[in-house]
Amino acid sequence: MRSPHPPGAAASLGLDLLCCLPALLLLLRRIFDRKFSLRPIWSAVPLAFLGAWMMLVFGTTGAPIIEELAFRGFLLPGILNLFRARASEATVQTVGIPVSILLASIPFVLLHAAQVSKAWGPLLLIGLVSIVLCIVRLALKSVAAGVVVHAAYNFSLFAGVLAQTDGFRHLEKLTS
Secondary structure (H helix, E strand, O other): OOOOOOOOHHHHHHHHHHHHHHHHHHHHHHHHOOOOOOOOHHHHOOOOHHHHHHHHHHHHOHHHHHHHHHHHHHHHHHHHHHHHHHOOHHHHHHHHHHHHHHHHHHHHHHHHOHHHOOOHHHHHHHHHHHHHHHHHHHHHOOHHHHHHHHHHHHHHHHHHHHHHOOOOOOHHHHOO
């Protein structure tokens, strides 16, 4: 059986991805450059009770919706469609899906780098969370399912902070 894809389609896809590499490397350099530094997210929030509650509300509602739409709603399917346009379905299943998940997770991790002061441990955890969210998106064919999982994950983080700071009344405990 003849492949529906023209000869050299896999090489063309590799060339497409290779063209994106310089932009990704420049972005990585910019984020991890010592001159470019943002304070951790908790020090950016005025140590105020109301600010912390506003962050909790946004972190469990708006942020998951926006991030899931951007990364799992548009970016992940877009990368997968690049593979589908240039490779056989077998290649998409074995290579395209895992590579698409990784390529969609990298910018998600980079978006959160400043929040965790570019610490590798939390960034790896965020990368694993992104991979899980991509799998949820692809398995259930639903961005909404990813939003729910993402919101639940974010809420679990805030629940820990709530417990540690006595309901955001002692935010100074986060810095000591």
